[in-house]
Every structure is written in structure tokens, then in C-alpha cells.
Amino acid sequence: MTDLYRLLPEEMEEMIIELGQPRYRADQILYALYYKFPKSISEIKQLPSIFRETLVEKGFAIGSTKEVHRVVSKDGETTKLLLNLQDETPVESVLMQYPPKKMFGHPRSTICVSTQVGCAMGCVFCATGQMGFERNMKAEEIVGQVIHFAKILSDKKQHVTNIVFMGMGEPLANYSETIRAIQLLTHPRGFGLGQRNITISTIGIISAIDKLSEENLQVGLAISLHAPNDKLRQWLVPTAGKESVKELIDAGKRFFLKTGRRVTFEYALIKGVNDSIKIAEELALLLRNNGSHVNIIPLNPTAGELKRPSRNNVIEFERILYNSGINCTVRVEKGTEISAACGQLRTDVLSKYNNERN
Numbered sequence: 001m002t003d004l005y006r007l008l009p010e011e012m013e014e015m016i017i018e019l020g021q022p023r024y025r026a027d028q029i030l031y032a033l034y035y036k037f038p039k040s041i042s043e044i045k046q047l048p049s050i051f052r053e054t055l056v057e058k059g060f061a062i063g064s065t066k067e068v069h070r071v072v073s074k075d076g077e078t079t080k081l082l083l084n085l086q087d088e089t090p091v092e093s094v095l096m097q098y099p100p101k102k103m104f105g106h107p108r109s110t111i112c113v114s115t116q117v118g119c120a121m122g123c124v125f126c127a128t129g130q131m132g133f134e135r136n137m138k139a140e141e142i143v144g145q146v147i148h149f150a151k152i153l154s155d156k157k158q159h160v161t162n163i164v165f166m167g168m169g170e171p172l173a174n175y176s177e178t179i180r181a182i183q184l185l186t187h188p189r190g191f192g193l194g195q196r197n198i199t200i201s202t203i204g205i206i207s208a209i210d211k212l213s214e215e216n217l218q219v220g221l222a223i224s225l226h227a228p229n230d231k232l233r234q235w236l237v238p239t240a241g242k243e244s245v246k247e248l249i250d251a252g253k254r255f256f257l258k259t260g261r262r263v264t265f266e267y268a269l270i271k272g273v274n275d276s277i278k279i280a281e282e283l284a285l286l287l288r289n290n291g292s293h294v295n296i297i298p299l300n301p302t303a304g305e306l307k308r309p310s311r312n313n314v315i316e317f318e319r320i321l322y323n324s325g326i327n328c329t330v331r332v333e334k335g336t337e338i339s340a341a342c343g344q345l346r347t348d349v350l351s352k353y354n355n356e357r358n
């Protein structure tokens with residue numbers, strides 16, 4: 001089976017021509033896929049029924065995701081979906097909405113997509129890391145998550161404004177499918193989102209960061225640093241190399257030089273682990289004068305022992321970086337109460353959904 005959502009517009013055209021159809025059929029399909037969100041080929045009514053049948057006979061299909069469960073936060077701004085992929089594998093995706101700045105504007109609607117089922121990196125503070133690795137997701141499955149939310153939004157006359165690759169899994173460990181998904185989502189004849197409205201977050205696979213900078217994409221890059229020295233980083237990120245801190249900072253510099261896009265360093269702040277004044281000063285020294293931006297993410301609770309620091313500690317940590325001239329923000333917490341925040345996504349404990357339902 002070939003999912004129509006897998007094909008880039010040029011590939012769609014090739015396929016159409018091979019089937020002896022006029023080129024404009026490709027645009028009819030693309031329009032339907034990215035504006036009408038059909039669940040099956042039979043729903044693409046713009047196409048003659050005989051051609052729809054041919055597509056099915058030739059093994060094409062729309063492998064749409066099936067929504068198994070939906071949780072919405074009390075303020076209505078965060079929605080977490082449990083989606084079943086074609087082979088019934090469950091994954092989680094999140095929509096975060098931010099009220100419009102202008103009175104009659106649209107809200108900012110950011111989709112946080114998963115790129116792998118589980119994750120092999122095993123970060124000690126991350127629920128996905130703790131469930132282990134199951135499989136890579138296909139580009140069409142990554143795109144499918146965005147399409148699912150796009151349909152929900154379009155019913156409310158809203159649309160997707162941003163996509164962050166910060167859900168389950170390590171996007172750069174599933175490199176080619178992640179890049180294909182970005183191409184599909186940003187192609188002017190595909191989903192058509194601006195490249196600058198996409199951010200990839202990575203635990204820091206150096207060779208893949210360098211490769212990404214050669215892709216001629218204007219996507220944003222966030223590198224999960226979490227510690228100013230290798231000893232601490234290796235404890236938090238067991239798969240980190242012996243000199244990963246320096247290597248990541250250098251890779252970030254190269255990415256900026258090549259793409260002109262500033263890199264954000266993400267820093268999950270954990271009580272009593274990486275939140276002391278001494279560590280803040282060490283981090284400040286490390287990042288001073290390199291023009292990067294630090295995004296502090298006060299730890300979101302998962303099943304483990306690790307805790308979030310107090311609000312005062314977070315402010316103090318931020319102040320030390322700020323006073324050293326480092327551009328620094330604290331991530332607005334969204335969706336914690338529905339376990340939809342950073343690092344809280346996991347799908348191996350499905351009984352929790354049943355409990356939520358009862």
C-alpha cells in the first residue's frame with residue numbers, strides 16, 4: 001500500500017502521468033489532501049470515480065490516523081490525542097493554543113508531533129525515554145498527526161500555525177522520514193506551512209545536525225543540552241558521548257553559520273540535580289558570547305523520583321544567565337495536568353487511558 005500522504009507533489013505528478021492521466025489530476029488530489037482532509041480515496045470527489053477505483057487497484061490508499069482518545073486541559077488551550085496508526089500502534093500528539101494578540105486575530109496553534117514510537121535515548125527524566133524504543137514513524141504518519149489536528153481546527157475555522165518536533169522520539173534518529181515530513185508539510189503545493197514555523201528539537205546527534213544544516217531548510221533547531229558539563233549530562237542522557245557538551249555547542253555554531261538561524265538550547269531544570277547557582281554560573285560561562293538562546297523547561301513530572309524546582313529557584317537560575325548577557329526564557333507550562341507537557345508522552349501504559357475514561 002502506498003499512502004497518498006507520502007508523495008511529494010513532484011512524485012504525485014509522476015505517478016499520475018504513469019497512470020496515463022492529465023497532470024492536473026495531481027493538483028486535484030493535493031488540494032483534497034491538504035484542504036479537505038479525506039479519510040479514504042473514495043472521499044476525493046473531485047476525481048472521476050473510475051480513476052478513484054484505478055488508484056485503489058494500483059495499491060494507493062489514505063492511511064489516516066484513528067483517534068482513540070482525546071483529553072483537553074481545563075483552560076481549553078491544550079489538547080492531547082492518542083492516535084492509532086494504520087497498524088494500530090498508538091502515538092501521542094499535542095495541540096497547544098495561545099490566544100490571539102489582536103482582538104479578532106487567530107490563535108497561535110502549535111502541533112507537537114511524534115517521530116518515533118518510544119525512544120532509544122533513555123533520558124532519565126523523560127517518560128518516552130523510559131518506555132524504550134518500538135519503531136520509527138513513516139513520514140506520512142508524522143504528517144498524519146498534523147492533518148488530524150488541521151481537520152479539527154478547520155471545523156472551527158482555525159488553522160495550524162506552527163509545528164514542533166518535540167513529541168515522542170528523537171527526530172534526527174529517524175532522519176530521512178523526518179526530512180520528508182518537513183518537505184511535505186512546507187511544500188507550497190503540499191501543506192504549505194512556512195519553514196520558519198517549524199522547530200526540530202534534538203538530543204544532539206552531531207552528524208545529523210550537520211547534515212540538517214545542508215538541507216537548505218529554514219527550520220529552527222533546538223538542542224537539548226540540560227547540563228553544562230559532561231559528567232552531569234551523561235547521567236541525564238545516558239547515550240551522550242564523552243565530550244557531548246562541547247560538541248553540541250560547536251554543532252550549534254556551525255548550524256547558525258550555515259543557515260543563519262539561531263539555535264535554542266533547551267534545559268530541563270531538575271530540583272537538586274542541575275538547578276544550583278554553581279551550575280547556572282557554569283552554564284553562563286559556557287554559553288557567554290555565543291549568541292544562543294536558552295529555553296529553561298522546569299521539569300514536568302513523570303513516574304520517576306525527579307522533581308521540579310521551586311518557582312524562586314527557576315527565577316534565580318534565569319537571573320544568573322540573564323545577568324551574563326544570555327538570552328533566556330522559561331517555557332510556559334502547558335498541558336501538565338493532562339500529561340501532555342514536554343517529556344510526559346508515553347504509550348506503553350495504555351491502561352491509564354482506560355482509568356481516565358472510567
Ligand code: SAH
Nearest residue numbers: 126169170201202203224266299300342343
Ligand atoms: N528527542 C528530542 C525531542 C523530544 S523531547 C529531544 O530530546 O530534544 C522535547 C523536549 O522535552 C526536550 O527538550 C526534552 O529534553 C524535554 N523533556 C523531556 N522530558 C521532560 C520532562 N520530564 N520535563 C521537561 N522537559 C522534558
Ligand code: SF4
Nearest residue numbers: 119121123126129203
Ligand atoms: Fe528521547 Fe528526547 Fe525523551 Fe531523550 S528527551 S528520551 S531524546 S524523547
